[in-house]
Amino acid sequence: MPLFHSNAVLAGWSVGIGSGAAMVPAAFSASRFLDDIRRCGATYMNYVGKPLAYVLATPERPDDRDNPLRVAFGNEATDRDIEESARRFDCTVWDGFGSTENAVIVTREPGTPRGSIGKGLDGVAVYNSATVTECPAAEFDAAGALINADEAIGELVNTHGAGFFSGYYNDQEATDERLRHGMFWSGDLAYKDADGWIYLAGRTADWMRVDGENLATAPIERILQRLPALNRVAVYAVPDDHVGDQVMAAMVLQDAAELTPEMFEEFLAAQPDLSPKAWPRYVRIAADLPGTATNKILKRELVQQGPTPGGGVLWSRRDRRATGTTSGEEGGYVVTG
Secondary structure (H helix, E strand, O other), rough: OOOOOOHHHHHHHHHHHHOHHHHHHHOOOOOHHHHHHHHOOOOEEEEOHHHHHHHHHHOOOOOOOOOOOEEEEOOOOOHOOOHHHHHOOOOOOEEEEEOOOOEEEEEOOOOOOOOOEEEEEOOOEEEEOOOOEEEOOOOHHHHOOOOOOHOOEEEEOOOOOOOOOOOOOOOHHHHHEEEEOOOEEEEEEEEEEEOOOOEEEHHHHHEEEEEEEEEEEHHHHHHHOOOOOOEEEEEEEEEEHHHHHHHEEEEEOOOOOOOHHHHHHEEEEEHOOOOOOOOOOOEEEOOOOOOOOOEOOOOOHHHOOOOOOOOOOOEEEOOOHHHHOOOOOOOOEEEEE
Protein backbone atom coordinates (compact mmCIF):
# COMPACT_ATOMS: atom_id res chain seq x y z
CA MET A 1 0.00 0.00 0.00
CA PRO A 2 1.30 3.50 -0.82
CA LEU A 3 2.04 5.53 2.31
CA PHE A 4 -0.01 8.51 1.10
CA HIS A 5 -3.15 6.45 1.82
CA SER A 6 -4.76 6.22 5.25
CA ASN A 7 -4.89 2.43 5.08
CA ALA A 8 -1.10 2.22 4.89
CA VAL A 9 -0.71 4.68 7.76
CA LEU A 10 -3.44 3.36 10.08
CA ALA A 11 -3.54 -0.34 9.18
CA GLY A 12 0.14 -0.75 8.26
CA TRP A 13 2.67 1.72 9.64
CA SER A 14 0.89 2.35 12.97
CA VAL A 15 0.51 -1.41 13.53
CA GLY A 16 4.25 -1.83 13.09
CA ILE A 17 4.95 1.09 15.44
CA GLY A 18 2.48 -0.11 18.04
CA SER A 19 3.73 -3.69 18.09
CA GLY A 20 7.43 -2.99 17.61
CA ALA A 21 7.46 -5.01 14.39
CA ALA A 22 9.44 -4.35 11.25
CA MET A 23 7.62 -2.95 8.24
CA VAL A 24 8.90 -4.19 4.90
CA PRO A 25 8.86 -2.01 1.77
CA ALA A 26 7.68 -4.05 -1.19
CA ALA A 27 6.07 -3.51 -4.58
CA PHE A 28 2.95 -5.62 -4.84
CA SER A 29 3.13 -8.55 -7.24
CA ALA A 30 0.51 -11.28 -7.29
CA SER A 31 2.95 -13.83 -8.67
CA ARG A 32 5.63 -12.97 -6.07
CA PHE A 33 3.22 -12.57 -3.15
CA LEU A 34 4.06 -15.79 -1.29
CA ASP A 35 7.76 -15.52 -2.11
CA ASP A 36 7.82 -12.03 -0.55
CA ILE A 37 5.86 -13.18 2.52
CA ARG A 38 8.26 -16.08 3.08
CA ARG A 39 11.43 -14.12 2.32
CA CYS A 40 10.50 -11.39 4.79
CA GLY A 41 8.94 -13.65 7.40
CA ALA A 42 5.84 -11.43 7.27
CA THR A 43 3.06 -12.33 9.70
CA TYR A 44 0.67 -9.47 8.84
CA MET A 45 -0.40 -7.62 5.70
CA ASN A 46 -2.90 -4.86 4.98
CA TYR A 47 -4.80 -4.19 1.77
CA VAL A 48 -7.48 -2.12 0.06
CA GLY A 49 -9.35 -3.04 -3.08
CA LYS A 50 -8.60 -6.19 -5.06
CA PRO A 51 -5.13 -7.54 -4.14
CA LEU A 52 -6.55 -10.76 -2.70
CA ALA A 53 -8.38 -11.35 -5.98
CA TYR A 54 -5.15 -10.78 -7.92
CA VAL A 55 -3.32 -13.31 -5.76
CA LEU A 56 -6.12 -15.87 -5.97
CA ALA A 57 -5.97 -15.67 -9.76
CA THR A 58 -2.51 -17.27 -9.68
CA PRO A 59 -2.30 -21.09 -9.84
CA GLU A 60 -2.80 -22.78 -6.48
CA ARG A 61 0.14 -24.86 -5.25
CA PRO A 62 0.28 -27.69 -2.71
CA ASP A 63 2.57 -25.70 -0.38
CA ASP A 64 0.57 -22.44 -0.36
CA ARG A 65 -0.32 -22.96 3.31
CA ASP A 66 3.37 -23.23 4.22
CA ASN A 67 3.98 -19.55 5.00
CA PRO A 68 4.32 -17.32 8.11
CA LEU A 69 1.29 -15.09 7.37
CA ARG A 70 -1.20 -15.00 10.24
CA VAL A 71 -3.50 -12.05 9.50
CA ALA A 72 -4.57 -10.07 6.44
CA PHE A 73 -6.51 -6.92 7.30
CA GLY A 74 -8.27 -4.58 4.91
CA ASN A 75 -11.48 -3.79 3.11
CA GLU A 76 -13.38 -4.30 -0.14
CA ALA A 77 -12.64 -8.01 -0.47
CA THR A 78 -15.54 -10.19 -1.58
CA ASP A 79 -16.89 -13.00 0.56
CA ARG A 80 -15.30 -15.51 -1.79
CA ASP A 81 -11.90 -13.78 -1.67
CA ILE A 82 -12.01 -13.70 2.14
CA GLU A 83 -12.90 -17.37 2.44
CA GLU A 84 -10.53 -18.59 -0.27
CA SER A 85 -7.57 -16.57 1.03
CA ALA A 86 -8.10 -17.91 4.53
CA ARG A 87 -8.28 -21.47 3.23
CA ARG A 88 -5.47 -21.30 0.70
CA PHE A 89 -2.92 -19.43 2.83
CA ASP A 90 -3.97 -20.66 6.28
CA CYS A 91 -4.47 -17.19 7.72
CA THR A 92 -7.20 -15.05 9.22
CA VAL A 93 -8.70 -12.41 6.93
CA TRP A 94 -10.32 -9.47 8.73
CA ASP A 95 -12.23 -7.37 6.24
CA GLY A 96 -13.98 -4.27 7.55
CA PHE A 97 -15.34 -1.00 6.24
CA GLY A 98 -14.33 2.50 7.17
CA SER A 99 -14.35 5.81 5.38
CA THR A 100 -10.92 7.30 4.75
CA GLU A 101 -11.95 10.10 7.11
CA ASN A 102 -12.60 7.58 9.94
CA ALA A 103 -16.07 9.05 10.35
CA VAL A 104 -18.10 5.98 9.33
CA ILE A 105 -16.93 2.62 10.65
CA VAL A 106 -18.62 -0.75 10.07
CA THR A 107 -17.30 -4.01 11.54
CA ARG A 108 -17.93 -7.63 10.62
CA GLU A 109 -19.30 -9.30 13.71
CA PRO A 110 -19.74 -13.06 14.18
CA GLY A 111 -22.77 -14.12 12.18
CA THR A 112 -22.45 -11.43 9.51
CA PRO A 113 -24.61 -12.60 6.56
CA ARG A 114 -22.99 -13.17 3.18
CA GLY A 115 -22.94 -9.94 1.22
CA SER A 116 -23.09 -7.74 4.31
CA ILE A 117 -20.17 -5.65 5.55
CA GLY A 118 -21.37 -5.96 9.15
CA LYS A 119 -22.92 -3.54 11.63
CA GLY A 120 -22.03 0.12 12.11
CA LEU A 121 -20.66 1.71 15.23
CA ASP A 122 -23.03 3.86 17.26
CA GLY A 123 -24.42 6.65 15.09
CA VAL A 124 -23.89 4.94 11.72
CA ALA A 125 -27.14 4.94 9.74
CA VAL A 126 -28.54 4.97 6.19
CA TYR A 127 -30.21 8.27 5.27
CA ASN A 128 -32.16 9.68 2.37
CA SER A 129 -30.10 12.71 1.33
CA ALA A 130 -33.14 14.52 -0.12
CA THR A 131 -35.40 14.23 2.92
CA VAL A 132 -32.61 13.96 5.53
CA THR A 133 -34.50 11.10 7.16
CA GLU A 134 -33.43 7.55 7.94
CA CYS A 135 -34.29 5.02 5.26
CA PRO A 136 -36.67 2.18 6.14
CA ALA A 137 -35.28 -1.32 6.65
CA ALA A 138 -34.56 -3.34 3.54
CA GLU A 139 -37.12 -5.95 2.55
CA PHE A 140 -36.38 -9.09 0.56
CA ASP A 141 -38.45 -11.56 -1.42
CA ALA A 142 -38.31 -15.33 -0.98
CA ALA A 143 -35.28 -15.53 -3.31
CA GLY A 144 -33.37 -12.90 -1.33
CA ALA A 145 -33.78 -10.05 -3.82
CA LEU A 146 -34.15 -6.52 -2.44
CA ILE A 147 -37.73 -5.41 -3.18
CA ASN A 148 -37.79 -1.85 -1.81
CA ALA A 149 -34.56 -0.45 -3.23
CA ASP A 150 -35.98 3.03 -3.90
CA GLU A 151 -36.87 3.49 -0.23
CA ALA A 152 -34.20 1.38 1.51
CA ILE A 153 -31.06 2.50 -0.33
CA GLY A 154 -29.55 5.70 0.95
CA GLU A 155 -26.23 7.24 1.97
CA LEU A 156 -24.14 5.95 4.86
CA VAL A 157 -23.87 8.69 7.47
CA ASN A 158 -22.60 9.30 10.97
CA THR A 159 -25.52 10.96 12.72
CA HIS A 160 -23.26 11.95 15.64
CA GLY A 161 -21.17 14.22 13.44
CA ALA A 162 -17.63 14.10 12.09
CA GLY A 163 -16.24 11.31 14.24
CA PHE A 164 -12.44 11.45 13.93
CA PHE A 165 -12.67 13.69 10.86
CA SER A 166 -11.38 17.25 11.29
CA GLY A 167 -11.72 18.41 7.69
CA TYR A 168 -9.93 18.32 4.33
CA TYR A 169 -6.68 20.25 4.12
CA ASN A 170 -7.21 23.68 2.58
CA ASP A 171 -10.58 22.65 1.13
CA GLN A 172 -13.44 24.07 3.16
CA GLU A 173 -15.92 23.54 0.33
CA ALA A 174 -15.25 19.78 0.27
CA THR A 175 -15.41 19.67 4.07
CA ASP A 176 -18.77 21.45 4.06
CA GLU A 177 -20.07 18.98 1.46
CA ARG A 178 -19.27 16.08 3.78
CA LEU A 179 -20.59 17.77 6.93
CA ARG A 180 -24.24 18.65 6.36
CA HIS A 181 -27.16 18.86 8.79
CA GLY A 182 -24.83 18.06 11.68
CA MET A 183 -23.88 14.68 10.15
CA PHE A 184 -21.04 13.21 8.13
CA TRP A 185 -22.17 12.05 4.67
CA SER A 186 -19.85 9.36 3.30
CA GLY A 187 -20.87 9.27 -0.37
CA ASP A 188 -21.40 5.50 -0.07
CA LEU A 189 -24.78 4.00 -0.88
CA ALA A 190 -26.04 1.23 1.36
CA TYR A 191 -29.12 -0.43 2.80
CA LYS A 192 -29.72 -1.95 6.22
CA ASP A 193 -31.94 -4.91 7.06
CA ALA A 194 -34.28 -5.19 10.04
CA ASP A 195 -31.51 -6.77 12.13
CA GLY A 196 -29.09 -3.91 11.49
CA TRP A 197 -26.82 -5.65 8.96
CA ILE A 198 -25.48 -3.19 6.39
CA TYR A 199 -25.04 -3.94 2.68
CA LEU A 200 -23.12 -1.67 0.31
CA ALA A 201 -24.89 -0.53 -2.86
CA GLY A 202 -22.04 1.44 -4.47
CA ARG A 203 -21.11 5.10 -4.51
CA THR A 204 -23.68 7.86 -4.89
CA ALA A 205 -22.75 8.05 -8.59
CA ASP A 206 -23.49 4.33 -9.03
CA TRP A 207 -27.27 4.64 -9.28
CA MET A 208 -28.65 3.70 -12.68
CA ARG A 209 -32.15 3.79 -14.09
CA VAL A 210 -32.99 0.90 -16.40
CA ASP A 211 -36.41 0.65 -18.06
CA GLY A 212 -37.87 2.94 -15.40
CA GLU A 213 -36.39 1.01 -12.47
CA ASN A 214 -33.66 2.30 -10.13
CA LEU A 215 -30.76 -0.16 -9.73
CA ALA A 216 -27.58 -0.02 -7.67
CA THR A 217 -24.37 -1.58 -8.91
CA ALA A 218 -22.99 -3.34 -5.82
CA PRO A 219 -25.85 -5.87 -5.41
CA ILE A 220 -25.42 -6.87 -9.07
CA GLU A 221 -21.66 -7.25 -8.59
CA ARG A 222 -22.19 -9.50 -5.56
CA ILE A 223 -24.41 -11.80 -7.61
CA LEU A 224 -21.99 -11.94 -10.55
CA GLN A 225 -19.16 -12.81 -8.16
CA ARG A 226 -20.87 -16.16 -7.55
CA LEU A 227 -19.62 -17.19 -10.98
CA PRO A 228 -16.61 -19.48 -10.35
CA ALA A 229 -14.85 -18.39 -13.55
CA LEU A 230 -14.90 -14.75 -12.45
CA ASN A 231 -12.00 -13.10 -10.65
CA ARG A 232 -12.92 -9.39 -10.69
CA VAL A 233 -15.93 -7.46 -11.88
CA ALA A 234 -17.16 -3.89 -12.10
CA VAL A 235 -20.77 -3.05 -12.88
CA TYR A 236 -21.66 0.46 -14.08
CA ALA A 237 -24.15 2.42 -16.15
CA VAL A 238 -23.75 3.34 -19.80
CA PRO A 239 -26.25 5.58 -21.63
CA ASP A 240 -29.26 3.93 -23.21
CA ASP A 241 -29.90 4.75 -26.87
CA HIS A 242 -33.36 6.08 -25.98
CA VAL A 243 -33.59 7.15 -22.34
CA GLY A 244 -31.99 6.24 -19.02
CA ASP A 245 -29.19 3.71 -18.65
CA GLN A 246 -28.10 0.22 -19.57
CA VAL A 247 -26.13 -2.15 -17.35
CA MET A 248 -22.55 -2.92 -18.32
CA ALA A 249 -20.16 -5.35 -16.61
CA ALA A 250 -16.39 -5.41 -17.10
CA MET A 251 -14.99 -8.76 -16.01
CA VAL A 252 -11.62 -10.42 -15.52
CA LEU A 253 -11.65 -14.21 -15.50
CA GLN A 254 -9.64 -16.53 -13.31
CA ASP A 255 -6.42 -17.73 -14.91
CA ALA A 256 -7.19 -20.44 -17.49
CA ALA A 257 -10.96 -20.11 -16.86
CA GLU A 258 -13.37 -20.40 -19.77
CA LEU A 259 -16.61 -18.47 -20.13
CA THR A 260 -18.81 -18.30 -23.20
CA PRO A 261 -21.86 -16.08 -23.74
CA GLU A 262 -24.05 -19.17 -23.49
CA MET A 263 -22.47 -20.19 -20.17
CA PHE A 264 -22.93 -16.66 -18.85
CA GLU A 265 -26.59 -16.56 -19.84
CA GLU A 266 -27.17 -19.91 -18.17
CA PHE A 267 -25.59 -18.56 -14.99
CA LEU A 268 -27.71 -15.40 -15.04
CA ALA A 269 -30.91 -17.36 -15.54
CA ALA A 270 -30.05 -19.53 -12.50
CA GLN A 271 -29.83 -16.55 -10.10
CA PRO A 272 -33.28 -16.20 -8.52
CA ASP A 273 -32.46 -12.87 -6.86
CA LEU A 274 -31.27 -11.16 -10.05
CA SER A 275 -33.89 -8.95 -11.68
CA PRO A 276 -34.16 -9.41 -15.47
CA LYS A 277 -33.51 -5.68 -15.80
CA ALA A 278 -30.19 -6.15 -13.99
CA TRP A 279 -28.84 -8.54 -16.63
CA PRO A 280 -25.84 -6.75 -18.21
CA ARG A 281 -26.62 -5.40 -21.67
CA TYR A 282 -22.89 -5.19 -22.37
CA VAL A 283 -20.11 -7.42 -21.04
CA ARG A 284 -16.42 -6.67 -21.46
CA ILE A 285 -14.03 -9.60 -20.96
CA ALA A 286 -10.58 -8.11 -20.38
CA ALA A 287 -7.18 -9.12 -19.05
CA ASP A 288 -7.35 -6.40 -16.39
CA LEU A 289 -9.38 -3.41 -15.24
CA PRO A 290 -8.11 0.16 -14.76
CA GLY A 291 -7.13 0.72 -11.14
CA THR A 292 -5.80 3.24 -8.67
CA ALA A 293 -2.54 3.12 -6.73
CA THR A 294 -4.54 1.48 -3.93
CA ASN A 295 -5.86 -1.33 -6.15
CA LYS A 296 -9.39 0.05 -6.43
CA ILE A 297 -11.17 -0.31 -9.77
CA LEU A 298 -11.48 3.01 -11.61
CA LYS A 299 -15.13 2.91 -12.63
CA ARG A 300 -15.13 6.47 -13.92
CA GLU A 301 -12.57 5.44 -16.55
CA LEU A 302 -14.72 2.47 -17.53
CA VAL A 303 -17.77 4.71 -17.78
CA GLN A 304 -15.87 7.13 -20.03
CA GLN A 305 -14.84 4.26 -22.32
CA GLY A 306 -18.47 3.18 -22.70
CA PRO A 307 -19.54 -0.07 -24.39
CA THR A 308 -16.20 -0.86 -26.03
CA PRO A 309 -13.91 -3.93 -25.82
CA GLY A 310 -11.17 -1.89 -24.14
CA GLY A 311 -8.46 -4.22 -25.40
CA GLY A 312 -10.55 -7.30 -24.65
CA VAL A 313 -13.77 -8.74 -26.04
CA LEU A 314 -17.21 -7.15 -25.92
CA TRP A 315 -20.47 -9.08 -25.73
CA SER A 316 -23.63 -7.18 -26.59
CA ARG A 317 -27.17 -8.25 -25.91
CA ARG A 318 -30.05 -7.44 -28.25
CA ASP A 319 -32.29 -4.66 -26.96
CA ARG A 320 -35.18 -6.27 -25.06
CA ARG A 321 -37.54 -3.64 -26.47
CA ALA A 322 -36.89 -4.99 -29.95
CA THR A 323 -38.57 -8.23 -28.88
CA GLY A 324 -41.45 -6.53 -27.09
CA THR A 325 -40.52 -8.12 -23.75
CA THR A 326 -38.68 -7.19 -20.56
CA SER A 327 -37.46 -10.72 -19.92
CA GLY A 328 -33.71 -10.97 -19.42
CA GLU A 329 -33.79 -14.33 -21.20
CA GLU A 330 -34.55 -12.78 -24.59
CA GLY A 331 -32.02 -11.60 -27.09
CA GLY A 332 -28.79 -13.50 -26.47
CA TYR A 333 -25.22 -12.17 -26.39
CA VAL A 334 -23.16 -11.68 -29.53
CA VAL A 335 -19.46 -10.89 -29.76
CA THR A 336 -19.08 -7.40 -31.20
CA GLY A 337 -15.42 -6.69 -30.62
